[in-house]
Amino acid sequence: MMMNILNVLCSKFNSNNFESEVFETAHAAALRVIELSKGKTVGFGNSMTINSLNLVALLKPEVKQLFIHLPGKAGKEERDALTADLFLTSANAVSIDGHIVNIDGTGNRVAATCFGPGRVIYLIGKNKITENLPAALVRAKETAVNLAKHYNRKTPCVKTGKCEECQSPGCVCAVTTIHRRKPNGLNISVFLINEELGL
Numbered sequence: 001m002m003m004n005i006l007n008v009l010c011s012k013f014n015s016n017n018f019e020s021e022v023f024e025t026a027h028a029a030a031l032r033v034i035e036l037s038k039g040k041t042v043g044f045g046n047s048m049t050i051n052s053l054n055l056v057a058l059l060k061p062e063v064k065q066l067f068i069h070l071p072g073k074a075g076k077e078e079r080d081a082l083t084a085d086l087f088l089t090s091a092n093a094v095s096i097d098g099h100i101v102n103i104d105g106t107g108n109r110v111a112a113t114c115f116g117p118g119r120v121i122y123l124i125g126k127n128k129i130t131e132n133l134p135a136a137l138v139r140a141k142e143t144a145v146n147l148a149k150h151y152n153r154k155t156p157c158v159k160t161g162k163c164e165e166c167q168s169p170g171c172v173c174a175v176t177t178i179h180r181r182k183p184n185g186l187n188i189s190v191f192l193i194n195e196e197l198g199l
């Protein structure tokens with residue numbers, strides 16, 4: 001049943017100009033990423049999905065150079081990642097009608113998905129799929145609350161469990177992006193994985 005939904009979503013992304021593929025397992029998706037990364041420079045957005053696939057360690061011996069973003073950092077590593085051959089990230093939510101939603105505290109991750117790297121690959125677990133765009137925005141905000149908790153940020157949502165529209169220094173919600181189709185001239189793949197991955 002879930003594979004049917006992933007296949008429907010894959011077709012939707014392909015009709016919105018992305019290149020989408022479906023994978024039964026995270027391992028299969030990781031092998032595909034390794035194949036596409038060989039000899040290239042590779043940038044990372046901070047992502048629990050990518051961490052759970054152990055991609056930094058798997059790619060290290062295969063690629064030319066890695067640029068790894070650490071939470072709260074916004075320096076040369078992040079700028080170099082924006083012009084890497086390949087950029088790997090996840091999304092906070094994707095809707096069945098083909099929208100990709102991301103909330104970002106630094107902006108480097110969402111910037112890379114709008115313009116910069118030679119190719120972007122989204123790695124998205126089935127738990128990120130929502131019924132429609134409003135539900136995707138709700139899910140993305142819930143993910144931000146969970147992320148703030150995960151990093152023990154001094155934000156009001158960590159105490160109340162819901163977004164309080166804060167302006168705290170530790171806020172993880174500076175920029176929200178919605179991709180409704182692939183931006184012109186960019187090379188963006190959406191890998192849909194039949195496993196629960198990330199927040």
Ligand code: SF4
Pocket residue numbers: 141144145148155156157158162163164165166167168170171172173
């Ligand atoms: S309270 Fe602040 S950090 Fe928490 S979800 Fe809302 S805007 Fe983001």
